[in-house]
Amino acid sequence: MLASHQDVFNIVQAKFLAAEVVKSIHLNVSVVDGPSINSDRILALVEYNKSCALFVLISSRSQPISFSDLSIETVIPIDPNFSCETEPGAGQHYVILIIKYKQSRFQYNIEIGKDSCNFAAELIKSKEGSSNTNPNNNTWLEKYFGTMNNSNRNSDPVDQGELVVIRDGMVQGQTAINRESMLKYQLKLKEPEFTQKQEFSIFVGTWNVNGQPPTVSLRSWLSWDENPPDVYAVGLQEIDLSKEAFFFNDTPREAEWQKFVMDGLHPNAKYRLVALARLVGIQLAVMVNNQHYRYVKNVSFDTRGTGLLGMGNKGGVAVRLELHNTSLCFVNCHLAAHVEEFERRNQDYKDIDTRINFRKSPHEIKDHDQIYWLGDLNYRITDLNTSQVKTLLQRSEMNTLLKVDQLNQQKERGRVLVNYIEGDITFPPTYKFDLNSDTYDTSEKARPPAWTDRILWRGRGIHQVSYRSHMDIKMSDHKPVSSLFMSEISVVDPSKYRKVHEDLLKKMDKHENEFLPQVTVDQAEVTFELVKFREPQFKEIIIANTGVVPAEFEFIKKLDESSYCKDWLTIMPFCGSINPGEKCDVKLEVNLETDLETLYDILVLHLKGGKDMFITVNGHCQKSCITQTLSSLVRIQVPIMHLSKEELASALNNQGPIYYSVPRELWLLVDHLYRHGLRTRDLFESCALHEELIRIRDWLDFGSKDQIPGTPQAVAETFLLFLSYTKEPIIPFDLQDSCVAAANNFENCRQLILQKLNDIHRTAFLYICMFLQELLKYSNDNGYDAKTVASLFGDILLRDPIRNSKPQASRGKTNFVYNFLMNDLSSSLIPK
Amino acid sequence: MSAGPYNYSYIFKYIIIGDMGVGKSCLLHQFTEKKFMADCPHTIGVEFGTRIIEVSGQKIKLQIWDTAGQERFRAVTRSYYRGAAGALMVYDITRRSTYNHLSSWLTDTRNLTNPSTVIFLIGNKCDLEAQRDVTYEEASKFAEENGLLFVEASAKTGDNVEEAFLETAKKIYQSIQDGRLDLNAAESGVQHKPSQPGRNNLSNDQQANKDNCAC
Numbered sequence A: 001m002l003a004s005h006q007d008v009f010n011i012v013q014a015k016f017l018a019a020e021v022v023k024s025i026h027l028n029v030s031v032v033d034g035p036s037i038n039s040d041r042i043l044a045l046v047e048y049n050k051s052c053a054l055f056v057l058i059s060s061r062s063q064p065i066s067f068s069d070l071s072i073e074t075v076i077p078i079d080p081n082f083s084c085e086t087e088p089g090a091g092q093h094y095v096i097l098i099i100k101y102k103q104s105r106f107q108y109n110i111e112i113g114k115d116s117c118n119f120a121a122e123l124i125k126s127k128e129g130s131s132n133t134n135p136n137n138n139t140w141l142e143k144y145f146g147t148m149n150n151s152n153r154n155s156d157p158v159d160q161g162e163l164v165v166i167r168d169g170m171v172q173g174q175t176a177i178n179r180e181s182m183l184k185y186q187l188k189l190k191e192p193e194f195t196q197k198q199e200f201s202i203f204v205g206t207w208n209v210n211g212q213p214p215t216v217s218l219r220s221w222l223s224w225d226e227n228p229p230d231v232y233a234v235g236l237q238e239i240d241l242s243k244e245a246f247f248f249n250d251t252p253r254e255a256e257w258q259k260f261v262m263d264g265l266h267p268n269a270k271y272r273l274v275a276l277a278r279l280v281g282i283q284l285a286v287m288v289n290n291q292h293y294r295y296v297k298n299v300s301f302d303t304r305g306t307g308l309l310g311m312g313n314k315g316g317v318a319v320r321l322e323l324h325n326t327s328l329c330f331v332n333c334h335l336a337a338h339v340e341e342f343e344r345r346n347q348d349y350k351d352i353d354t355r356i357n358f359r360k361s362p363h364e365i366k367d368h369d370q371i372y373w374l375g376d377l378n379y380r381i382t383d384l385n386t387s388q389v390k391t392l393l394q395r396s397e398m399n400t401l402l403k404v405d406q407l408n409q410q411k412e413r414g415r416v417l418v419n420y421i422e423g424d425i426t427f428p429p430t431y432k433f434d435l436n437s438d439t440y441d442t443s444e445k446a447r448p449p450a451w452t453d454r455i456l457w458r459g460r461g462i463h464q465v466s467y468r469s470h471m472d473i474k475m476s477d478h479k480p481v482s483s484l485f486m487s488e489i490s491v492v493d494p495s496k497y498r499k500v501h502e503d504l505l506k507k508m509d510k511h512e513n514e515f516l517p518q519v520t521v522d523q524a525e526v527t528f529e530l531v532k533f534r535e536p537q538f539k540e541i542i543i544a545n546t547g548v549v550p551a552e553f554e555f556i557k558k559l560d561e562s563s564y565c566k567d568w569l570t571i572m573p574f575c576g577s578i579n580p581g582e583k584c585d586v587k588l589e590v591n592l593e594t595d596l597e598t599l600y601d602i603l604v605l606h607l608k609g610g611k612d613m614f615i616t617v618n619g620h621c622q623k624s625c626i627t628q629t630l631s632s633l634v635r636i637q638v639p640i641m642h643l644s645k646e647e648l649a650s651a652l653n654n655q656g657p658i659y660y661s662v663p664r665e666l667w668l669l670v671d672h673l674y675r676h677g678l679r680t681r682d683l684f685e686s687c688a689l690h691e692e693l694i695r696i697r698d699w700l701d702f703g704s705k706d707q708i709p710g711t712p713q714a715v716a717e718t719f720l721l722f723l724s725y726t727k728e729p730i731i732p733f734d735l736q737d738s739c740v741a742a743a744n745n746f747e748n749c750r751q752l753i754l755q756k757l758n759d760i761h762r763t764a765f766l767y768i769c770m771f772l773q774e775l776l777k778y779s780n781d782n783g784y785d786a787k788t789v790a791s792l793f794g795d796i797l798l799r800d801p802i803r804n805s806k807p808q809a810s811r812g813k814t815n816f817v818y819n820f821l822m823n824d825l826s827s828s829l830i831p832k
Numbered sequence B: 001m002s003a004g005p006y007n008y009s010y011i012f013k014y015i016i017i018g019d020m021g022v023g024k025s026c027l028l029h030q031f032t033e034k035k036f037m038a039d040c041p042h043t044i045g046v047e048f049g050t051r052i053i054e055v056s057g058q059k060i061k062l063q064i065w066d067t068a069g070q071e072r073f074r075a076v077t078r079s080y081y082r083g084a085a086g087a088l089m090v091y092d093i094t095r096r097s098t099y100n101h102l103s104s105w106l107t108d109t110r111n112l113t114n115p116s117t118v119i120f121l122i123g124n125k126c127d128l129e130a131q132r133d134v135t136y137e138e139a140s141k142f143a144e145e146n147g148l149l150f151v152e153a154s155a156k157t158g159d160n161v162e163e164a165f166l167e168t169a170k171k172i173y174q175s176i177q178d179g180r181l182d183l184n185a186a187e188s189g190v191q192h193k194p195s196q197p198g199r200n201n202l203s204n205d206q207q208a209n210k211d212n213c214a215c
């Protein structure tokens, strides 16, 4: 189960880029003078492009399982500013590594192991190699300064470069949940799946030493039990009553007492100190059996003075840690003295309970899985005088006494230590004794005996095995008290943990993808039936929001295209928003106004912050004489639909004989109007029924023995349509400017027509103009004058390249056509 | 306390390209959901997936565009190459034709992305060893000749899927470090985001330090 050095090495390397090579690592390192003496640091020597740096990594678990368990605490470039030396550490297994970088100084306690030599050699090698490198070669480190988990007091050795920030306009659908805390929370919920309960023996001891220096062995207190406990929490009070201790919170007694505590621990096991916290005379040491040390993490402590000015002659100190997956909190307190001051004691307790803050999660005492509360709580026995108490004790009527114990009373009233449990007290009061005796206070004050020294607990899985006092330690006016617990600690099964962890990450990634907008479209391909000229068709697609967030959709342009769809298509609506579970009908309208074989387009339906869907639009088109070129049409003798594929192709390619001087269809329309429409009032102004126009179109395209269907006005409109949709205008685009320029002079106009227009277009143009001249002869009947007709046909015969929905009469174009309405054209037909 | 994955520092845009049916969508799905889709419909459009990864202590959000492989969409999917920091070019080791088309995919990628775009060649479906139609060696040679990263992977078993996506990110990140990739260029496919909560942590810790000193 123990990860090897190599495993950790690989995990450390994974924390870096491939090109950033981890040369060597050192495990089991702690910060000297750090808030905890937990050896959870890993030193890593990393090289990139000949530049080296020393990384101090913190592992969130004693054995990193993945690189995300590691966070970077400190980055120290190894360049000419870097120097290091060592000093002997505590005991022969430790050495202190002192690193200096410019003004900064870092000290690490290193547990010497078999890899230490390697590490030291590599470090020295890179230091030597650095002497000829440029200290500015450290740019690769900049990114790490940003990630530095800045929990030590050292300032960054290198100025942090601000990286360029580009605002994120692309991604949406993100939720502002803090993923990490979410993960932690979810892990906690799943804890039973990857942990198993294991019983640990926890020894909790408390003793008010009455300001005495340590003189006697503490074995009979701390090693009372047969088997060595797994965890020790030893709380002392009044280790130093001197003014110095009080004002400067500094005392040599701390180390003296701690040595005695360490020496007093169970001889059948080795222990390591997890944390030592002290406030004036209140000291708390937590030790674990060596074999568990690696499963201890997140160690922290805090102290809180109460009483006079809150300065700490009274108050509490607390140490928290995580053992495997269970958070433990030990609180050692010394509450206000004097019989009548129980309210003050309640208040002191509240202050400690609420104001201790570990500055990392879980912050407060109450948030821990298991809490052990010990100390000189100082609650006394009320309403009984010293002799009454002594008498009851002699008669072994402890229960009577315990009923008037202030702590029991206050607790019962919910005034203090609510929800804490205390085991049955079977030992006599532990206060107040004459020094070096088992005799209760015989001094003048003759304080009544009391159970001032107590141990309580709160949390799940805690079983008290014993609760006792230790009468044979007599140097103080208090007797030590201890309790042995068998407590359930959840122990992580690494492989199960990995699985749960991974599953959760997976779920969360999935979750994020679930928050992407999602829609389905009922068809990926829309096919229109035979599409005919100016005969719109509609299709509907249904966009359904199948996701969990509103979907904003929009049809977007493809690369190099000017619009999101071709001009024969209209999409309604082309953008919109759909709520989850709702649908949106999108209407596709196709309206063919050009000559196409087939319709084909791929629409891109874009979801804001999400995917794109392609919708293919297909359709076959029916040919029409309208939308062809004049030069093709004059080569076609029969209705266009009667042609074979080959005939059509050759005509459209302007191959084959020319049969007519003007297109057959043009002649049919003009001839009909000539015979039936000259006297029709407002001939060109009608709005014929759509079906009528379609019938005439089909009559032209398919041919029929019948008369042309429709009123003269409908035929007139078809005539205008025909002229408006020919593939090229009658006066081609490139000639139009010259025509407008020549418009003031008929001769110039005539020359243009003669010289620049090809035969087919000229003939058609003059043919139309002659018909219009004929029409104007019937002005009285049809109501047209030359100006009106010129304006109408100017816009059609010289139509703009881009079709305007509302063509604006152009004076130049009107004038040009006007010339040909007012002058004799017979001479124009024959080139001079 | 490293910044949570939501507080990523960079966004990298990836595209996945290659012939239809080579398993592009399955690769994406495997990467984002760690699941295999046995009957995955053809992608008609461009699917979008995201995942946050960590490279060198930096949280990076990958924005992955899985394109339709069908030939008829080729013209449209070309619009999506622009601004990709990484391109995963996929073929199917059991279908030689998909391998033969790589040069045309590569041409598109080279033409439509910028020179620093990392192109990663993936020979997918390596679980179907019995049906293998393209040897590892020739593909490897092709990759080498064209300066591509290369692995054989399986969207079905998940083999090398994670690696392909992560290695691409590492390579991109390396380019940023080396200054080869200009973050300011609109088409770099990389965006940098500040890691806001990191700052908060910093100030908290300073607070904590002060307190520690006082007692």
Ligand SMILES: Nc1nc2c(ncn2[C@@H]2O[C@H](COP(=O)(O)OP(=O)(O)OP(=O)(O)O)[C@@H](O)[C@H]2O)c(=O)[nH]1
Pocket (backbone or CB within 6 Å): B018, B019, B020, B021, B022, B023, B024, B025, B026, B027, B037, B038, B039, B040, B041, B042, B043, B044, B067, B068, B069, B070, B124, B125, B126, B127, B128, B153, B154, B155, B156, B157
């Ligand atoms: N055995 C095996 N089958 C796979 C693998 N990857 C994908 N497939 C199968 O191959 C088929 C096509 O996979 P897709 O992911 O849809 O392919 P695609 O490249 O996205 O195809 P388009 O979306 O049309 O471009 C599906 O039926 C998958 O189940 C693989 O690694 N091994």
Ligand SMILES: [Mg+2]
Pocket (backbone or CB within 6 Å): B024, B025, B026, B041, B042, B043, B066, B067, B068, B069
């Ligand atoms: Mg697909």
